[in-house]
Amino acid sequence: MDRFEALNTFVEIAEHGSFAGAAxxxxQSPAKMTRTIAALEAHLGVTLFHRSTRTVALSHEGAALLERARGLLADLREAEHLVMGRGGAPQGELRVTAPVLFGRMHVLPVVAGLLASHxxxxxxxxxLNRNVRIVEEGIDVAVRIGELTDSTLMRVQLGAVRQVIVASPGYLDQRGMPKQPADLARHDCIDGSSIRPDNVWRFGQDKALKVEVQPRLVINDIAARIAAAEAGAGVVNVLSYQVAGALRAGRLVSLLDDQAPPALPVQLLYHSSRAAMPAVRAFIEAMRERASRDSWRANRW
Known part of the structure; x- marks a missing residue:
């Protein structure tokens, strides 16, 4: 049994919550995953997962192993990167995390271009629309939107994106155009289930103006929130890149632009141990080029 392969399989199953997803x-095939975990459990003499027909859950011993396994795999990858970093060409596996929609629109094309070239x-x-633990989960570069508090990681600012309030022309014809943020209290608002638990939308350069809205429609998926706004269901608070196409096409109208809060920075985060990796350097430069070409480096979004 290859222990590192077995530990990698174990971590993937734990993170996906299923053998099929990890496979x-x-x-790999689910059957091979099952055999690998069975061999690992036999070697350790413990049960790592409690299995049923529908769910896979970590046992107490499995939960204790998970963090150690992540650390071991991260150390192995760091050793590989140290050796690979001595060469000039990007090689090996590059691990990147980003917000879902931004990743599809702007990170995936960059990654695809690098794969085509190397x-x-x-x-x-x-x-994922949540922050992951970069070092613990073996991430090489994270794309983050918003203010950052972690000072232990290296960072590169690419640009910024604006927060915008939008609604469809049809909705505005029926309900009228809000003239000031306080007017939103009388409008149908669309929001997410967790992004603003206090239902407060902030306005102005210093974010001092606060408006408490009572969402009439709550959807946890950003694409669905935008689709609902386009369909005339109400007003939604989003980031500029998320609705750039809809604004250009006229499906949505931007509101209260003169009182919008400051733009949110778009940054790349990575640990200092990854700085010498050719793949990381190539990714950073490619993201800088895309930011400049797409104008969010100039903060015009």
Whole structure:
């Protein structure tokens, strides 16, 4: 049994919450995953997962192993990167995380371009609308939107995106155009289930003006919130890149632009141990080029 392969399989299953999902991520069959975990459990003499017909849950011993396994795999990857970093061409596996929609629109094309240019390079993208632990989860570069508090990581600012309030022309014809932020209290608002738990939308350069809205429609998916706004369901508070196409096409109208809060920075985060990796350097430069070409480096979004 290859212990590192077994630990990698174990971590993938724990993170996906299923054997099938981990098998798809690793390009293996569920049967092979089952055999690998069975061999690991036999070697350790413990049960790592409690299995049922519908769910896979970590056992107490599995939960204790998970963090250690992540650390071991991260150390192995760091050692590989140290050796690979001695060469000039990007190679090995590049691991990137980004917000879902931004990742699809702006990170995936960059990664695809790097793969097309460098035969020895592979990539794994983790698109999530939450922050992951970069070091612990073996991430090489994270794309983050918003203010950052972690000062232990290296960062590169690419540009910024604006927060915008939008609604469809049809909705505005029926309900009227809000003239000031306080007017939103009388409008149908669309919001997410967790992004603003206090239902407060902030305005002005110093974010001092606060408006408490009572969402009439709550959807946890940003694409669905935008689709609802386009369909005339109400007013939605989003980031500029998320609705750039709809604004250009006239499906949505931007509101209260003169009182919008400051733009949110778009930044790349990475640990200092990854700084010398050719793949990381190539990714950063490619993202800088895309930011400049698409104008969000100039903060015009």
């Amino acid at each position: 798809r991520a690793l390009g 035969a020895g390079l592979s990539a794994r993208m983790l698109l």
